[in-house]
Amino acid sequence: MLDRFNREINYLRISITDRCNLRCVYCMPEEGIKLIDHRSILSLEEITEFTKCAVKIGINKVRITGGEPLARKGAVNLVRMLAEIKEIKDLSMTTNAILLPKYARELKEAGLMRVNISLDTIDPDRYRAITRGGEITDVFNGITAAIEAGLFPIKINCVIKKSINEPDAVAVKKYCDANGLTARFIYEMDIEKGEFGIVHGGSGGDCENCNRLRLTSDGLLKPCLFSDLSFDVRKFGCEQALKLALEQKPKCGVGSTSNKFYNVGG
Numbered sequence: 452m453l454d455r456f457n458r459e460i461n462y463l464r465i466s467i468t469d470r471c472n473l474r475c476v477y478c479m480p481e482e483g484i485k486l487i488d489h490r491s492i493l494s495l496e497e498i499t500e501f502t503k504c505a506v507k508i509g510i511n512k513v514r515i516t517g518g519e520p521l522a523r524k525g526a527v528n529l530v531r532m533l534a535e536i537k538e539i540k541d542l543s544m545t546t547n548a549i550l551l552p553k554y555a556r557e558l559k560e561a562g563l564m565r566v567n568i569s570l571d572t573i574d575p576d577r578y579r580a581i582t583r584g585g586e587i588t589d590v591f592n593g594i595t596a597a598i599e600a601g602l603f604p605i606k607i608n609c610v611i612k613k614s615i616n617e618p619d620a621v622a623v624k625k626y627c628d629a630n631g632l633t634a635r636f637i638y639e640m641d642i643e644k645g646e647f648g649i650v651h652g653g654s655g656g657d658c659e660n661c662n663r664l665r666l667t668s669d670g671l672l673k674p675c676l677f678s679d680l681s682f683d684v685r686k687f688g689c690e691q692a693l694k695l696a697l698e699q700k701p702k703c704g705v706g707s708t709s710n711k712f713y714n715v716g717g
């Protein structure tokens with residue numbers, strides 16, 4: 452469906468948890484995070500019901516994200532439930548890959564088509580520093596598991612500070628080229644200040660062509676990452692929340708004090 456700026460809105464990102472097994476420096480504070488109460492988290496059935504409603508207004512692309520989506524119990528079941536919605540032509544997940552050795556095959560069998568994996572460096576010490584304790588061999592094992600499971604194409608999300616020529620980014624690109632992976636470079640953003648840039652090698656950061664809506668794990672439908680607008684799907688009901696989000700999706704993001712990467716999902 453078109454929004455009021457004639458943008459075709461066909462892409463839904465669903466954050467299924469605000470929990471994560473890493474603490475990336477640009478995403479989450481090390482401690483003191485106010486996590487969403489378990490009782491507020493949408494059930495797998497509620498998420499599926501909302502998505503069924505969303506495909507009726509033209510959503511045909513769905514990405515599961517988080518927090519770390521594989522840290523939520525039932526993530527594979529959710530994939531199975533969403534994969535049954537025949538209008539969805541592209542069902543993907545963004546993950547840090549730490550748990551992919553355990554779940555890649557099950558995810559593929561459940562109907563997940565592909566994964567985006569976050570990796571900002573191929574240096575073990577730098578990875579440990581950026582993620583505050585992550586082990587890069589877990590990610591490499593996760594990537595291997597995704598390849599073996601056939602979750603193609605596998606895209607690597609690499610956050611950059613200023614340039615795609617930074618040493619970490621150059622090394623990630625080389626690694627991707629050598630392993631049949633697609634690298635996407637994302638400028639580090641500041642949601643509060645509304646600082647964002649266009650994604651190299653992918654879509655995003657381009658307000659004029661934005662096609663997205665976002666659903667948080669506690670049921671807030673957000674028309675823009677860089678806006679505080681949100682519509683509670685439990686309060687308004689799925690149809691009305693979708694209608695309001697489409698009607699009020701801003702022309703361009705300016706900044707948000709309520710959104711965080713780990714609760715909206717990037």
Ligand code: SAM
Pocket residue numbers: 471477478516517518519520545546547567568569608610637638639640641712713716717
């Ligand atoms: N945990 C999963 C992961 O890391 O892939 C999914 C959720 S994570 C919030 C989604 C994406 O947001 C990741 O690719 C991550 O690199 C990106 N991200 C987080 N904080 C960011 C920031 N400040 N600027 C740009 N990208 C960011």
Ligand code: SF4
Pocket residue numbers: 471472473474475478479517518519547569712713
């Ligand atoms: Fe976790 Fe992903 Fe945020 Fe890193 S970017 S802290 S892996 S949610």
